[in-house]
Amino acid sequence: MLTIPTVTLNDGNDFPELGLGTYNLRGDEGVDAMVAAIGNGYRLLDSAVNYENETEVGEAVRRSGIRDELLITTKVPGRDHGFDETVRSAAGSLERLGLECIDLYLIHWPNPRVDKYVESYRAMLALRDEGKVRSVGVSNFTEAMLSRLIEETGVAPAVNQVELHPYFPQQHLRAFHAAHGIRTESWSPLARRSELLTEPVIADVAAAHGVTPTQAVLRWHTMLSSTPIPKSADPSRQIENADVFGFTLSGDEIAAISALERGRLWDGDPDTHEEM
Numbered sequence: 001m002l003t004i005p006t007v008t009l010n011d012g013n014d015f016p017e018l019g020l021g022t023y024n025l026r027g028d029e030g031v032d033a034m035v036a037a038i039g040n041g042y043r044l045l046d047s048a049v050n051y052e053n054e055t056e057v058g059e060a061v062r063r064s065g066i067r068d069e070l071l072i073t074t075k076v077p078g079r080d081h082g083f084d085e086t087v088r089s090a091a092g093s094l095e096r097l098g099l100e101c102i103d104l105y106l107i108h109w110p111n112p113r114v115d116k117y118v119e120s121y122r123a124m125l126a127l128r129d130e131g132k133v134r135s136v137g138v139s140n141f142t143e144a145m146l147s148r149l150i151e152e153t154g155v156a157p158a159v160n161q162v163e164l165h166p167y168f169p170q171q172h173l174r175a176f177h178a179a180h181g182i183r184t185e186s187w188s189p190l191a192r193r194s195e196l197l198t199e200p201v202i203a204d205v206a207a208a209h210g211v212t213p214t215q216a217v218l219r220w221h222t223m224l225s226s227t228p229i230p231k232s233a234d235p236s237r238q239i240e241n242a243d244v245f246g247f248t249l250s251g252d253e254i255a256a257i258s259a260l261e262r263g264r265l266w267d268g269d270p271d272t273h274e275e276m
């Protein structure tokens with residue numbers, strides 16, 4: 001079994017340097033895939049109300065028999081923004097997960113036109129005080145949105161989960177996170193297996209270290225101090241993806257991979273994109 005290292009979040013909780021994405025892992029096959037990942041050493045599972053798989057995540061936690069070692073993430077959907085709505089949403093997530101506590105609770109998208117993410121955040125902090133949430137974070141937040149949360153509540157989120165891969169390295173946002181003690185988490189870290197994995201520069205870095213292109217990309221994430229959450233339904237690819245801590249990329253290699261930057265791959269600008 002692999003051992004995935006951890007870092008300490010700004011609230012004092014430990015957080016793995018790599019986790020499992022669970023989008024599209026549903027039904028019995030989804031549970032099997034999550035149980036396999038936990039058996040292979042994964043401790044962080046990333047779910048959301050809108051993935052419609054919280055029940056499966058909870059089932060995988062129970063089957064693993066190691067609930068206390070696991071860190072389960074779920075997210076407030078846009079339709080549940082607002083203080084009371086978020087408290088209700090959390091209750092629904094806890095029930096579907098079958099857990100007493102959400103280890104990392106995120107606002108899935110800021111939906112700035114609705115303008116209720118600060119209220120949701122206050123509710124999440126209250127849930128943390130009640131022991132129903134361990135760490136409070138956000139997803140798809142810009143620097144301006146993070147600044148507003150900090151100004152209005154005095155509490156920096158523990159995590160901001162954002163689109164991040166070699167085509168969109170998010171240099172400025174990562175620097176802002178570092179300055180405010182916010183842990184970066186990378187969604188779609190493999191750019192959803194697009195042509196990224198056949199880029200010559202990634203092939204060269206991988207060959208230099210005797211690893212696969214996927215491993216080179218995931219090590220690039222961890223060396224940028226971001227926690228990637230690659231999704232794989234396949235146990236052998238799960239092992240490949242998590243086995244990235246035995247080699248170190250040079251500064252030049254990190255820069256060469258980051259030079260693939262070309263911008264967002266999907267229509268996910270947090271200032272305009274809305275998800276309910």
Ligand SMILES: NC(=O)c1ccc[n+]([C@@H]2O[C@H](COP(=O)([O-])OP(=O)(O)OC[C@H]3O[C@@H](n4cnc5c(N)ncnc54)[C@H](OP(=O)(O)O)[C@@H]3O)[C@@H](O)[C@H]2O)c1
Binds near residue numbers: 140192229233
């Ligand atoms: N907060 C947000 O707004 C947001 C948005 C998008 C995603 N997410 C989270 O981020 C997670 C990861 O993102 P993602 O699922 O979009 O994309 P991803 O992890 O970048 O890529 C997943 C794809 O890569 C394949 N893959 C995984 N490991 C591989 C390997 N070693 N070799 C070849 N192919 C491999 C998977 O197929 P197999 O399953 O067949 O291996 C799947 O098709 C999601 O599952 C979700 O939890 C969050």
